[in-house]
Amino acid sequence: MSSAASAAGGLDPARTGGEVTRLDPPGEGSATGLVLTGPALTDLALARGAVDRSSYLRANDAWLAQAWAAPDTRVVVAEHGTALCEIDDEQASLVFVGPERAPASVRFLLGVDELNTAFFGVAGPLPTALPDGVRALPLREAGPLLSDRDAGLMTEAVALANWHETFTHCPRCGSPTVTFAAGHARRCPVDASEHFPRVDPAMIVLVTDPDDRALLARNAMWPERRVSVLAGFVEAGESAEQAVAREVQEETGITVRAVTYLGSQPWPMPQSLMLGFRAAATRTEITVDADEIAEAHWYSRADLRAAIESGALRLPPPVSIAHRIIQSWYGAELPGTWT
Ligand SMILES: [Zn+2]
Numbered sequence: 153m154s155s156a157a158s159a160a161g162g163l164d165p166a167r168t169g170g171e172v173t174r175l176d177p178p179g180e181g182s183a184t185g186l187v188l189t190g191p192a193l194t195d196l197a198l199a200r201g202a203v204d205r206s207s208y209l210r211a212n213d214a215w216l217a218q219a220w221a222a223p224d225t226r227v228v229v230a231e232h233g234t235a236l237c238e239i240d241d242e243q244a245s246l247v248f249v250g251p252e253r254a255p256a257s258v259r260f261l262l263g264v265d266e267l268n269t270a271f272f273g274v275a276g277p278l279p280t281a282l283p284d285g286v287r288a289l290p291l292r293e294a295g296p297l298l299s300d301r302d303a304g305l306m307t308e309a310v311a312l313a314n315w316h317e318t319f320t321h322c323p324r325c326g327s328p329t330v331t332f333a334a335g336h337a338r339r340c341p342v343d344a345s346e347h348f349p350r351v352d353p354a355m356i357v358l359v360t361d362p363d364d365r366a367l368l369a370r371n372a373m374w375p376e377r378r379v380s381v382l383a384g385f386v387e388a389g390e391s392a393e394q395a396v397a398r399e400v401q402e403e404t405g406i407t408v409r410a411v412t413y414l415g416s417q418p419w420p421m422p423q424s425l426m427l428g429f430r431a432a433a434t435r436t437e438i439t440v441d442a443d444e445i446a447e448a449h450w451y452s453r454a455d456l457r458a459a460i461e462s463g464a465l466r467l468p469p470p471v472s473i474a475h476r477i478i479q480s481w482y483g484a485e486l487p488g489t490w491t
Pocket residue numbers: 322323324325326327340341342343344345
């Protein structure tokens with residue numbers, strides 16, 4: 153159970169027996185303890201966490217050395233978007249190692265919990281021989297099954313490991329870079345330029361028409377029957393809400409107004425941040441961009457339920473913000489997801 157939902161006295165999926173999405177009134181807390189003004193999606197699977205990132209310790213070399221030598225320090229090894237998890241009855245927990253058993257690879261501080269236990273991440277490699285019940289799980293699969301603490305730690309570890317795996321050289325001069333700030337930054341030893349983890353913002357939006365029908369589309373790359381809300385990367389020099397209007401227009405010919413922010417969730421696969429929105433259409437005639445979108449249609453709630461129940465449509469998995477956005481419009485739990 154998420155502590156914030158408990159503290160706020162709100163609905164919690166674990167207590168209500170199914171995933172419950174709600175549009176909170178202003179002032180409700182989220183699993184991170186942060187408050188969004190306006191309606192918000194809370195407890196998104198990958199936007200949880202219970203360990204303070206303790207960024208003030210990242211420059212404290214003496215503390216970092218001491219923490220790495222402490223016997224109770226826990227290390228998450230992340231590689232290629234996966235980490236070791238123990239799975240038991242639809243619940244998963246991260247498998248930590250002590251610093252002495254961690255691979256000698258790029259290391260980064262994840263944070264410190266309320267008991268003063270330090271958590272680090274290491275960018276692979278994962279061991280090849282695994283005990284029974286332990287698997288290297290992709291974040292997409294593990295995220296919804298993990299506790300608030302472990303979901304936060306794995307999301308941060310995977311995001312940083314992905315960056316370290318990819319951004320090894322200076323973009324200015326091509327020299328190999330070295331880490332600093334406890335693995336949260338890299339510096340070029342030749343020209344002293346500093347580089348920080350790259351995050352690509354992407355917007356994702358549920359568009360409604362005046363009858364409150366939802367616009368769902370199938371990407372040209374997806375198999376038959378899979379549909380979702382529209383999404384796309386924010387371009388250089390563009391605001392997130394401008395990206396919403398542009399992508400909707402480009403992909404479906406629909407124009408929107410009244411863009412409402414719903415919440416965000418990191419999606420480090422490999423390095424996105426999904427910014428969720430609702431938008432109201434002012435022009436509802438659909439003209440799809442055939443390069444990107446195979447088909448797009450307006451669905452009433454009854455249409456959608458019938459299409460899912462008949463197997464004609466499948467929706468994104470609950471770990472995704474897309475699923476939560478669609479569910480928040482629909483007003484109840486939705487079956488029939490693809491993974
Ligand atoms: Zn350089």
